Amino acid sequence: MASILNHHIAIVCLLSYISFSTFNFVSSISSSTYIVYVNPSHKPAPYHTHAAWHAALLQSLTIEPSYHLLYSYSSNSAFAASLLPHHVPLLASHSSTLHIHPDTFVPLLTTRSPTFLGLPPYLSSVPSSKPSMDVIVGVLDTGVRPEHPSFSDAGFSAVPSRWRGECESGPDFSSSVCNLKLIGARSFSRGYQAAGGNTSAASPRDLNGHGTHTATTAAGSPVANASLFGYASGIARGMAPGARVAVYKVCWTQGCYGSDILAGINGAIEDGVDVLSMSLGGGSAPFFRDPVAVGTFSAIQRGIFVACSAGNSGPTPSSLTNTAPWIATVGAGSLDRDFPAYAQLGNGKQHTGVSLYSGEWNEKEILPIVYNKGVEVGSNSSKLCLPGTLDSAQVKGKVVLCERGMNARVEKGLVVKEAGGVGMILVNQAANGEELLADSHILPAIAVGAKNADIIRNYVLSDQNPTVQMSFSGTVLNVKPSPVVAAFSSRGPSTLVPELLKPDMIGPGLNILAGWTKSVAPSGLTEDERQSDFNIVSGTSMSCPHIGGLSALLKAAHPDWSPGAIKSALMTTAYMLDNTGSPLHDSANGTQLATPWAYGSGHVDPVKALSPGLIYNTTTEDYIAFLCTLGYTIQQIQVVTSSNSTCSHKLSTPGNLNYPSFSVVFGQRSRQVVKYQREVTNVGPAGSIYNVQVTGPASVSVSVKPQKLAFRQVGQKLRFTVTFKSVKVGSRWDAEFGWLTWNNGHNQVRSPIAYTWNYRERTHVAILPQ
DSSP: BBBTTEEEEEEEEEOOEEEOOOOOOOOOOOEEEEEEEOOOGGOOOOOOHHHHHHHHHHHHTTTOOOHHEEEETTTTTTTEEOOTTTTTHHHHHHEEEEEHHHHHHHHHOOSSSHHHHHOOSSSSSSSOHHHHHTTTEEESSSSOTTTTTTGTTTTTOOTTTOOOOOOOOOOTOOOOOOSSSEEEEEEEHHHHHHOOOOOOGSSBOOSHHHHHHHHHHHHOOEEEEEEETEOOOEEESSSSSTTTTEEOOOOOTEEHHHHHHHHHHHHHHHHHHHSEOOOOOOOOGGGOOOOOHHHHHHHHHOOOOEEEEEOTTSSSSOOOOOOOOOOOOEEOOOSSEOOOEEETTTSSOOOEEOOOOSSSOOOTOOOEEEEEEEEEESSSGGGOOOOOOOHHHHHHTTTEEEEBBBBBBHHHHHHHHHHHHEEEEEOGGGGTTTOOOOOSSSSSSSEOHHHHHHHHHHHHHHHHHEEEEEEEEEEEOOOOOOOOBOOTTTTOOOOOOTTSSSOOOOEEEEEEEEEEOOOSOTOOOOOOOOOOEEEEBBHOOOOOOEEEHHHHHHHHHTTOOOOOHHHHHHHOOOOOOHSSSBEEEEETEEEEEOOOOTTTTOOHHHHHTTOOOOEEOOOHHHHHHHHHOOOOOOOHHHHHHHHHOSSSSOOGGGGGGGOOOEEEOOOOOSOOOOEEEEEEEEEETTTOOEEEEEETTEEEEEEEESEEOOSSSTTTHHHHHHHHHHOSSTTTTTTEEEEEEEEEEEEEEEEEEEEESSSOOOOOOOOOOO
16 A cells, blocks of 8 residues: 555455464574475374474474464464574475475555445445344454444444454453454564564554554444545445454554464464455565465465455556465555645646645745755755755745655655745656645645646746745545546566466555544654544555455355455456546556556446356366466475365466456467466356457457357356467567457456567476475
8 A cells, every 4th residue: 555654555365273372582683583384294193283283393303482483374384483593404404394484574555435336325235234244354454443433333233153253452452342343353463573573562453554444444334424634524434334343463564574464364264254355565476485375375265255455566567466366456546536736836827736734724825935955955855855855944934846755755744844844745756647645744735746747846947936826625526537547556467477467456545534543643753743533545555455345245245155256256347437438547647548457357346246147266276276387396386275285187377267357478489379268157147148249459369169158047157268369479568458258238247358479488497495
């Protein structure tokens, strides 16, 4: 997500049990945390728990578990340990060890959203509220503020009897604060503490705000008169207001550690969640080295839907995170709501931006505006308004033009204020495009896009006495065009598996209002003394819990649907046209159309997803067959699957996974013909007949056999084969897109197709365990 301090965070996932006792931590500065995966078939029968076996294994190597063992993961046949340098080769060479790697550091990546998504007011989209109250949404994040009104349990019945979780006590957190809505709260901080983090972290209390924001977005109860200092006012509620919430604190302001994330996932699995929402992620490691991919595979095996953020590194190509096919990878788009503000220049030109400023302000006052007035002559640091760079003598009493980059957007406002400035115009760099992120600055501030930035900058530099008037217009609705793809939303293609089209979909992630903690100001600055029950934040961290909450609605409506079926329904019913009837645009360049590498299957439409007609169901066995095509060793595959998986069944290519989208990779001279097979299941009425429609570039011919699918009964499965033939010799960076749609006159079951030429010639070389 794009956090208040410009830290983009996003991930959505639920997983399994962690068994552990009270461990002491190795405090030696020479120790480091490692995650160790072991072969489950090697566990001796006398050990009834994985924790007992893992402790014995360490003791056999003269590694004292009471000092070194941090977590034992029962769902993943793995453990985390704080190890000294000489311990690592001992464990790496042990016959039970499948793989060992250092702990990873993972960064953290509303009132209008339900209406924008077409959900009915107040109530769940399912016919009865009882099914939705039986669905449990697990949120892995920075914790929770349990007193928040969005966790009111008014009208809730008893907690489902299958729930096995708990409400942990800790610093400033009593086990009695949970209720019939917030049914669980746990904290996992051993990896964080082993890395030198504060030992007071062992509490589910949210000291950052990010976790409360994501949890209330996913499943917050309705709260009337919600707003951020008057902005975005209305009734705030989550996507699944009738669902229960369980929170797993695995992150802090600085980020998260893989050992804690894996522990949180294990805990969520054992507790009994139905959905996991994880607004976190970073990098793009092979799946067997990615704790999120490994942990969520265990969740999927147990029927838990997992949603994760796509990342906030857009618009850079191939910047995605959380790309495993069993994860719903969620990008971000805008709402049809804005917070306009206007900068009237002394030359009479007016430029529109956004602002969340709510204090006193004389809109008629004409003020001088300055740019690059630094204490160090010739330095560019003052252009960015970095701390200590502005010259108070030249800034005092003036509005300062600041460029985005290097430090947090809200910190730039603080720098201006401390230097004596009275206002700020925050301008986008070219990479930010026309995307406008609204922040709760501590002084009057307006954010403008890259095009307006160039015009305003040129005016300030060329006019002898440049001036500006600033005005603020509150909240406006029904903004057009919307949605647009957020510039920060990470993009495909996937570098790990080019034959897998990611992200899967986009949801609302720009300027989202949701619950906030009282432990930190809306700006996130320690110098800011304001408090609010709600905050407006942007990022794929915000879009992820939208999908997590919507999946809970689908789970309530269709309790027999698998995670793959739910994801298919969300993907194949997504839309690609904005509210003007135009194809979706990319805010990285206001005039440029977005592609499936930015939005996947499109923007989610939860109402249509309730009745998708057909689904592409993907099973655990399908995912294992997919892993067997990636060139991993059997041991590396077993790390992911936590079982004695073999490749007795494998797909001919990763693109043959029964996925609701297509990514076709042509070779430079060979592989000019690519064949994929898919299987769809009828979840509509018996007697449904579907005809295929294919659109796309002239450079590829596409044939589908059969061209008609006739379903005699509900639940019937039928297969079809798609043959793609390139009629050109493409270059390395060529990319084109198309669509394959099954249409029965009522349902349009749509799948995006990405075509690349020689993007990467796959080499099946295994990556060594150590």
